[in-house]
Amino acid sequence: MATNLSVDHPRPRHKRVLPGLGLSLGTSLLFISLIMLLPMAGLVMQTADMGWEQYWSVISDERVVASYKVTLWAAFIASIFNGFLGLLLAWVLVRYEFPGRRILDALVDLPFALPTAVAGITLATLYAQNGWYGSILESLGIKVAYTPVGIVLAMAFTSIPFVVRTVQPVLEELSPEEEEAGMTLGASDWAVFRRVIFPALWPALMTGVALSFTRSLGEFGAVIFIAGNMPYVSEITSLMIFVSLQEFDFPAASAIASVVLMASLVLLFAINLWQARYLRRLHGR
Amino acid sequence: MSGNKHKMRVGDSPWVRRTLIGLTLFLTFILLVVPLFSIFQQAFMKGAEHYFTSLVEADTLHAIGLTLVVAALTVPINLVFGVMLAWAVTRFEFPGRKILMTLLDIPFAMSPVVAGLLYLLLYGNNGWIGSWLYDQDIQLMFAWPGIVMVTVFVTCPFVARELIPLMQQQGREDEEAAVILGASGWQLFRRVTLPNIKWALIYGVILTNARAVGEFGAVSVVSGNIRGETNTLPLHVQLQYEDYQAAAAFASASLLAMIALITLLFKAFVEWRQERSLKIESDKEKQVTQ
Numbered sequence: 001m002a003t004n005l006s007v008d009h010p011r012p013r014h015k016r017v018l019p020g021l022g023l024s025l026g027t028s029l030l031f032i033s034l035i036m037l038l039p040m041a042g043l044v045m046q047t048a049d050m051g052w053e054q055y056w057s058v059i060s061d062e063r064v065v066a067s068y069k070v071t072l073w074a075a076f077i078a079s080i081f082n083g084f085l086g087l088l089l090a091w092v093l094v095r096y097e098f099p100g101r102r103i104l105d106a107l108v109d110l111p112f113a114l115p116t117a118v119a120g121i122t123l124a125t126l127y128a129q130n131g132w133y134g135s136i137l138e139s140l141g142i143k144v145a146y147t148p149v150g151i152v153l154a155m156a157f158t159s160i161p162f163v164v165r166t167v168q169p170v171l172e173e174l175s176p177e178e179e180e181a182g183m184t185l186g187a188s189d190w191a192v193f194r195r196v197i198f199p200a201l202w203p204a205l206m207t208g209v210a211l212s213f214t215r216s217l218g219e220f221g222a223v224i225f226i227a228g229n230m231p232y233v234s235e236i237t238s239l240m241i242f243v244s245l246q247e248f249d250f251p252a253a254s255a256i257a258s259v260v261l262m263a264s265l266v267l268l269f270a271i272n273l274w275q276a277r278y279l280r281r282l283h284g285r
Numbered sequence: 286m287s288g289n290k291h292k293m294r295v296g297d298s299p300w301v302r303r304t305l306i307g308l309t310l311f312l313t314f315i316l317l318v319v320p321l322f323s324i325f326q327q328a329f330m331k332g333a334e335h336y337f338t339s340l341v342e343a344d345t346l347h348a349i350g351l352t353l354v355v356a357a358l359t360v361p362i363n364l365v366f367g368v369m370l371a372w373a374v375t376r377f378e379f380p381g382r383k384i385l386m387t388l389l390d391i392p393f394a395m396s397p398v399v400a401g402l403l404y405l406l407l408y409g410n411n412g413w414i415g416s417w418l419y420d421q422d423i424q425l426m427f428a429w430p431g432i433v434m435v436t437v438f439v440t441c442p443f444v445a446r447e448l449i450p451l452m453q454q455q456g457r458e459d460e461e462a463a464v465i466l467g468a469s470g471w472q473l474f475r476r477v478t479l480p481n482i483k484w485a486l487i488y489g490v491i492l493t494n495a496r497a498v499g500e501f502g503a504v505s506v507v508s509g510n511i512r513g514e515t516n517t518l519p520l521h522v523q524l525q526y527e528d529y530q531a532a533a534a535f536a537s538a539s540l541l542a543m544i545a546l547i548t549l550l551f552k553a554f555v556e557w558r559q560e561r562s563l564k565i566e567s568d569k570e571k572q573v574t575q
Contacts, residue, residue, distance in 0.1 A: 088309055114321075
């Protein structure tokens with residue numbers, strides 16, 4: 001004991017002092033295996049039963065391919081839109097002090113806290129022809145509800161907090177020196193933003209946009225109410241899985257799901273790798 | 286923030302400042318405030334009486350009850366899991382630690398419909414485990430246990446995700462000191478760790494609860510949508526909405542919106558507390574150095 005407490009003794013990094021490794025790691029691994037890995041293995045088994053040709057004919061079906069396109073495009077536009085809006089929100093929340101800032105900060109998380117089905121029926125009602133927004137847009141000749149635009153809107157709504165919450169901390173920690181130097185030298189706001197601030201922000205911004213994109217690809221509840229779900233036009237891929245299930249076509253549902261699952265896993269690992277690399281660079285290791 | 290009087294920072298000129306704040310407030314008003322308000326407006330569209338009668342309808346009450354049961358079972362399971370996982374990854378180094386943390390993100394990245402399907406494939410009557418359970422006369426899918434199972438899956442990252450950054454930042458010193466002073470495992474957790482992570486833990490629980498109550502896609506796949514039996518509140522909202530009972534649907538939705546609002550309020554409160562305790566600490570440090 002005494003040697004452990006002596007002052008010049010280096011902190012025993014490799015020696016485990018704290019208890020509970022076996023218990024905590026064991027429980028976590030068991031839990032993750034049971035609730036995540038086992039069901040995913042089940043999907044692999046199910047699709048492996050199918051045979052390549054049947055698998056391919058399901059996932060390359062015309063209507064399903066149309067749904068990939070709709071989903072990808074809508075998620076892409078929604079996440080780009082969120083890149084701009086999220087950057088603006090993060091900037092205003094971090095840089096300015098104004099009445100209601102705290103409320104605004106809390107409100108940004110509303111799309112995470114609000115159940116997606118509630119978001120779905122609310123947006124559908126607002127943007128429907130006789131809704132508050134829909135009637136105004138209708139007179140301008142714009143239709144949102146029951147079109148792919150509605151899908152973009154629902155996806156953007158449910159995933160906006162991702163961008164704000166990844167950019168915000170980075171913006172908060174940005175050191176003011178370079179920025180002030182630029183300003184003192186007489187560069188314009190825009191030039192300093194573009195040359196100094198944006199390069200520091202964009203890895204976080206990209207991460208946020210990628211997260212928003214991933215979430216949008218999988219969004220279901222908010223989208224189906226506003227999409228109108230017309231075959232070839234406004235059906236998202238999650239809905240195709242759902243429809244196959246209602247027809248008790250488990251092989252088809254599994255095949256489409258395996259495509260969606262692979263896409264989201266690849267995105268997830270790419271985002272995590274990208275973040276790890278960027279963080280390492282940030283800490284100079 | 287604009288505390289620095291001598292030097293200008295980007296966007297500090299009043300014109301830019303006002304434009305950006307104005308634009309942000311306008312957009313949030315249009316995109317977030319009005320939709321939130323309209324939930325309640327639609328709910329009371331046919332008057333307060335209709336609002337309350339539609340809430341005490343038998344099927345609605347059943348949906349509320351089922352939703353509460355699902356949340357009450359899900360939250361404790363994920364509370365234990367979240368604390369265990371956070372303890373393992375922040376207090377120890379082991380191979381595969383990063384992979385474990387990436388696995389934790391899977392439920393965030395996965396489409397909820399796919400999540401539901403995974404469980405249906407495995408535990409459904411034709412499934413691998415399900416067919417065996419069927420022989421034992423146990424039905425998990427299209428019944429409440431299935432709903433609980435997918436909800437546990439969908440909400441399992443929240444507690445751990447709240448705890449990990451905080452526990453990483455706080456480090457192990459306090460806990461190591463306690464062990465050296467002879468604290469047992471449970472004492473260590475209750476007396477040293479728990480007070481430090483209390484608020485993040487409560488917020489994690491609140492978030493888990495909010496998502497458990499509101500999960501739609503995954504639950505909709507495994508529930509079978511039997512009215513008055515396996516309908517949770519979000520599914521009931523859909524059912525009423527598609528039955529052209531808009532006011533009743535929004536009345537049910539307003540309950541879920543209120544849970545969301547409480548969650549946001551609580552988060553603001555937790556952040557305010559954290560900021561304050563940080564400020565008190567830094568003020569103390571200033572006094573010491575002076």
